[in-house]
Amino acid sequence: MEVETIVAPATPKGRSAIAGIRVSGPQALGIARKFFSPLAAGSAAQNIPPFSPILGKIVDNGEVVDEVILIYYRAPRSYTREDMIELFCHGNWIIVERIVDCFIREGARLAEPGEFTMRALLNGRIDLTQAQAVMSIINATSNIALRVGMKQLQGELSRRVEDIREELMHVLAYLEADINFPEDVALETDGFREGLAEGLDRVVVSIDKMISGARAYALIEEGVNCLLLGYSNVGKSMLFNRLLGRDRSIVYDTKGTTRDSISEKVRFGAADVVLWDTAGILKDVEGVDAVAVERTQEALSSAQIVVLVLEAGRELNEVELEIFSRLEDRSVIVFLNKADLHRDVEVPASVRSKGWDCVVGSALKGEGVEELKRLIGSYAERFVVALDDFFILRKSQVVLLEELKSLLLSARKLLLQGEPTEMAAEEIREAISRIDRLLGRDMDEDLLNLVFSEFCIGK
Numbered sequence: 095m096e097v098e099t100i101v102a103p104a105t106p107k108g109r110s111a112i113a114g115i116r117v118s119g120p121q122a123l124g125i126a127r128k129f130f131s132p133l134a135a136g137s138a139a140q141n142i143p144p145f146s147p148i149l150g151k152i153v154d155n156g157e158v159v160d161e162v163i164l165i166y167y168r169a170p171r172s173y174t175r176e177d178m179i180e181l182f183c184h185g186n187w188i189i190v191e192r193i194v195d196c197f198i199r200e201g202a203r204l205a206e207p208g209e210f211t212m213r214a215l216l217n218g219r220i221d222l223t224q225a226q227a228v229m230s231i232i233n234a235t236s237n238i239a240l241r242v243g244m245k246q247l248q249g250e251l252s253r254r255v256e257d258i259r260e261e262l263m264h265v266l267a268y269l270e271a272d273i274n275f276p277e278d279v280a281l282e283t284d285g286f287r288e289g290l291a292e293g294l295d296r297v298v299v300s301i302d303k304m305i306s307g308a309r310a311y312a313l314i315e316e317g318v319n320c321l322l323l324g325y326s327n328v329g330k331s332m333l334f335n336r337l338l339g340r341d342r343s344i345v346y347d348t349k350g351t352t353r354d355s356i357s358e359k360v361r362f363g364a365a366d367v368v369l370w371d372t373a374g375i376l377k378d379v380e381g382v383d384a385v386a387v388e389r390t391q392e393a394l395s396s397a398q399i400v401v402l403v404l405e406a407g408r409e410l411n412e413v414e415l416e417i418f419s420r421l422e423d424r425s426v427i428v429f430l431n432k433a434d435l436h437r438d439v440e441v442p443a444s445v446r447s448k449g450w451d452c453v454v455g456s457a458l459k460g461e462g463v464e465e466l467k468r469l470i471g472s473y474a475e476r477f478v479v480a481l482d483d484f485f486i487l488r489k490s491q492v493v494l495l496e497e498l499k500s501l502l503l504s505a506r507k508l509l510l511q512g513e514p515t516e517m518a519a520e521e522i523r524e525a526i527s528r529i530d531r532l533l534g535r536d537m538d539e540d541l542l543n544l545v546f547s548e549f550c551i552g553k
């Protein structure tokens with residue numbers, strides 16, 4: 095069956111200086127020739143050299159629709175590896191629709207969301223992890239998402255997955271040799287099984303890295319999560335508003351003012367941060383207050399940075415000391431608030447002994463707030479430096495990785511228990527097929543449709 099030619103607007107609906115339209119498929123050039131005529135004197139419509147922008151008119155039924163720039167990409171040197179046309183017209187949707195209609199009338203059809211990228215995948219120009227990176231780049235709302243997307247597009251994740259595949263093929267080759275030529279190859283010598291098991295161990299370590307990298311990335315995709323945490327009424331909401339520079343959260347002189355966790359995106363220095371105001375921690379509360387405290391605990395579980403707000407000049411209470419013990423593995427900054435009420439503020443010994451950064455200030459007067467912003471920013475930037483450890487994977491792909499891991503652990507066990515090598519080989523074959531699904535090679539339609547349904551049209 096002949097490949098269909100697809101067409102779609104490549105820029106969003108609305109008014110702009112320029113809008114783009116994309117066409118891909120064997121008929122792309124043939125159809126374009128029917129409407130497009132180059133402006134340059136003496137140029138015939140037939141003369142559309144590849145890879146060079148040409149100024150011309152789109153003429154529909156004798157009427158000039160628009161003046162456009164057209165670029166012809168000759169297969170396989172295009173985004174989809176098929177023949178492609180890109181047209182740039184004035185950024186008015188009526189024009190865009192008329193040009194798209196011209197192509198449809200002559201035999202192209204409107205592309206599905208993500209269909210251009212899907213073709214790039216099917217034609218082997220990119221793999222599934224790169225296709226996802228494309229989407230992530232388009233949808234990125236933070237610098238970190240952009241940078242992780244760009245790394246993945248350049249094949250960072252693909253290479254790691256390929257390395258794993260290679261290692262497994264290697265293991266499989268040994269196992270198959272043992273299965274097929276048990277008498278020829280003296281494979282079942284000392285250390286044969288142990289050696290293969292060691293190879294599998296290495297692979298499991300790198301799979302674990304990918305799984306935790308995907309989880310870590312999902313948590314900070316929008317920005318590094320920074321949570322304001324503390325006992326009730328210490329001034330978290332007022333500090334939150336100060337950090338945002340506007341009155342977002344209610345500040346009130348009674349305990350239990352904030353109930354829901356409230357989040358806002360901010361940028362401190364070069365870092366994108368999602369800042370969270372939370373309900374104050376209180377002991378022995380009931381009803382909605384207890385639910386509010388639960389919400390805070392929940393939010394705490396996904397925070398990378400915690401700003402622990404304490405009241406200057408007051409002894410730490412039981413609740414606060416209890417909070418301390420739950421912050422072991424976080425980046426913690428202490429803000430000693432309400433310093434305006436005291437002359438000399440001492441940093442409590444218990445805080446000092448933790449070695450946490452500590453800012454003495456006042457949300458009311460705005461003191462210490464700039465210092466706090468700077469600290470949050472520099473902590474957040476450390477996550478951007480850890481870029482190599484992040485991967486963009488859907489939940490279903492993380493599940494694939496987990497299955498992959500358990501197959502390998504099972505193969506390892508079978509090997510070490512001295513079971514017939516065929517049993518381990520079967521697990522490894524299964525594992526390799528999981529890898530192919532991960533890369534989009536083994537066309538797992540459900541997974542592909544899931545991934546591409548989230549794309550925008552024209553990409």
Ligand SMILES: Nc1nc2c(ncn2[C@@H]2O[C@H](COP(=O)(O)OP(=O)(O)OP(=O)(O)O)[C@@H](O)[C@H]2O)c(=O)[nH]1
Pocket residue numbers: 325326327328329330331332333344345346347348349350351352353372373374375431432433434435455456457458459
């Ligand atoms: N003097 C002084 N008062 C402050 C300061 N920060 C907050 N307050 C006051 O402390 C009270 C509580 O402030 P909030 O920001 O609502 O405290 P919270 O920690 O969000 O309280 P909950 O949401 O109930 O947990 C309000 O009356 C604020 O005006 C400060 O730096 N100095």
Ligand SMILES: [Mg+2]
Pocket residue numbers: 330331332343344345351352371372373374
């Ligand atoms: Mg509050």
